[in-house]
Amino acid sequence: MIYNYQYRLNPTTEQKLIFNDWLRVCRYWYNRQLGERFDWWERNRSYIDRCPLVCHLPELKDKPEFYGQKKQLPILKQDLVAVGWSGELLDFSSVPANTLQEVGKRVQLAFKRFIAGDKNGKRSGKPRFKNQARFRSMVFEGVKLHSCSVGGKFLYISLPKMGLIKLRHHRPLPDGVTLKSAQVIKKTDGWYINLRLQDDIIPDFKADIIPTWENSMGMDAVLHESDYLATSEGAKLPSLKSFRKAKTRLAKVSQRKSQKTKGSKSRRKLAKKEARLHQRIARSRKDHAYNTAQALLDTGKQVFFHEKLNLKGLSRRNKPKTDDNGKYIPNGQSAKSGLNLSWADAGFGQFFKILEYKAGKAGAIVKEVNPAYTSQLLSYRDDFIFTDCSIREYWDEELKLLIDRDINAGINIKRVGLDVFPTIKRRRGNPVVTNSATDSTSKEVLLAHQLWATGKPTPSYRYGVGASPWRSKRRKNCKSLFMKTTVAENVLIPEQSV
Numbered sequence: 001m002i003y004n005y006q007y008r009l010n011p012t013t014e015q016k017l018i019f020n021d022w023l024r025v026c027r028y029w030y031n032r033q034l035g036e037r038f039d040w041w042e043r044n045r046s047y048i049d050r051c052p053l054v055c056h057l058p059e060l061k062d063k064p065e066f067y068g069q070k071k072q073l074p075i076l077k078q079d080l081v082a083v084g085w086s087g088e089l090l091d092f093s094s095v096p097a098n099t100l101q102e103v104g105k106r107v108q109l110a111f112k113r114f115i116a117g118d119k120n121g122k123r124s125g126k127p128r129f130k131n132q133a134r135f136r137s138m139v140f141e142g143v144k145l146h147s148c149s150v151g152g153k154f155l156y157i158s159l160p161k162m163g164l165i166k167l168r169h170h171r172p173l174p175d176g177v178t179l180k181s182a183q184v185i186k187k188t189d190g191w192y193i194n195l196r197l198q199d200d201i202i203p204d205f206k207a208d209i210i211p212t213w214e215n216s217m218g219m220d221a222v223l224h225e226s227d228y229l230a231t232s233e234g235a236k237l238p239s240l241k242s243f244r245k246a247k248t249r250l251a252k253v254s255q256r257k258s259q260k261t262k263g264s265k266s267r268r269k270l271a272k273k274e275a276r277l278h279q280r281i282a283r284s285r286k287d288h289a290y291n292t293a294q295a296l297l298d299t300g301k302q303v304f305f306h307e308k309l310n311l312k313g314l315s316r317r318n319k320p321k322t323d324d325n326g327k328y329i330p331n332g333q334s335a336k337s338g339l340n341l342s343w344a345d346a347g348f349g350q351f352f353k354i355l356e357y358k359a360g361k362a363g364a365i366v367k368e369v370n371p372a373y374t375s376q377l378l379s380y381r382d383d384f385i386f387t388d389c390s391i392r393e394y395w396d397e398e399l400k401l402l403i404d405r406d407i408n409a410g411i412n413i414k415r416v417g418l419d420v421f422p423t424i425k426r427r428r429g430n431p432v433v434t435n436s437a438t439d440s441t442s443k444e445v446l447l448a449h450q451l452w453a454t455g456k457p458t459p460s461y462r463y464g465v466g467a468s469p470w471r472s473k474r475r476k477n478c479k480s481l482f483m484k485t486t487v488a489e490n491v492l493i494p495e496q497s498v
Contacts, residue, residue, distance in 0.1 A: 218414025230406035305417030
């Protein structure tokens with residue numbers, strides 16, 4: 001299995017200057033290749049839906065490709081290259097050859113996804129020309145590790161044409177790993193390095209696990225008040241809301257920065273402070289995702305089902321509305337903007353990717369399922385109860401049981417993953433159950449609801465309580481996330497499900 005370990009670099013002042021020069025050369029080389037591709041594209045393509053009135057004969061030139069553009073490097077290394085608009089002189093010979101070739105691979109991949117799309121046929125947007133803020137990393141091959149310093153606090157790594165660089169050794173490298181390559185990244189608070197490691201101890205294969213009711217878990221994205229996830233085990237995980245907590249402070253810094261003169265020293269200092277706040281927010285969100293994923297894995301489950309979220313659709317702006325006279329009328333976007341911000345702050349897309357990565361290392365699997373009608377239908381009876389988002393709980397008078405909307409949705413997602421969810425079709429605009437499989441799981445479902453109603457297991461840690469939003473409390477014991485509670489013995493179960 002191949003994975004990355006990130007460490008913080010401690011380069012000297014001379015090494016920082018060299019890194020900045022290399023980044024400038026790589027950024028120019030990226031924009032130059034992209035400009036050549038765009039120029040050839042505009043001059044040689046022909047429209048199929050219209051004919052231009054004025055056209056010109058293009059210069060005969062081969063189509064820019066990876067290998068063709070790579071042949072320019074030996075010529076560019078012979079002398080200094082002058083930037084056209086500024087007259088700046090760049091030395092291509094000072095940058096390692098593999099690093100410049102990797103920049104060409106980035107251009108090829110970006111342009112290929114723009115023209116043909118990825119493996120799923122999904123096309124990306126038009127590639128951008130990179131500025132100093134958008135091009136911040138370089139890839140090196142032929143990297144070698146050296147011994148640690150006294151006390152093991154620092155590790156030395158050798159980069160081509162650079163020599164030894166000291167990095168903060170905050171966690172040890174696994175035994176038996178092979179260093180494949182390294183990526184140097186410039187961030188707001190300094191330089192970092194990603195070590196690409198190959199671990200043969202962890203096999204690179206997908207676990208062949210047959211999901212059952214005992215070894216699987218369903219998860220529902222809640223995004224309500226302080227709740228983040230609801231599981232089919234009768235537990236709710238807390239949310240962090242890192243951006244919400246730092247929103248006021250960030251707005252003050254942004255307002256002060258906008259009042260300063262562009263290009264002034266005070267504006268640059270406030271811009272750096274603003275970037276540091278954004279960095280802390282992103283890091284706290286990522287830390288929360290890792291801790292939550294680890295807490296789910298510590299439950300011992302092997303299969304995790306989560307709903308397939310259309311994050312772009314959920315955070316899309318409402319369509320404008322007009323009256324008979326053509327004037328715009330309220331369309332609910334003011335309230336929708338707050339919801340869009342909550343979806344972005346939760347970072348469910350990042351969380352599910354982290355969960356899949358950690359589950360792969362632990363020998364578990366993560367699957368996404370269709371969440372249609374999982375939030376509306378009762379998990380132990382074929383009744384549509386939660387038809388409105390304002391209905392958060394339901395009291396079952398027959399069973400004397402309080403049903404939570406989010407826990408019920410988590411159980412239904414688990415049933416969808418196990419293929420025991422009923423078949424639902426629409427007739428005259430109303431959903432109707434045509435093929436029910438509820439009786440086969442009523443007993444297990446009621447036990448999960450009883451666990452929530454009687455014990456209400458809550459996580460043993462809370463993020464951001466009494467501290468800054470980016471200083472989350474680290475878990476002492478992940479296994480205590482789902483507190484063990486005893487289920488009452490007088491659980492009422494329908495006769496047909498026994």
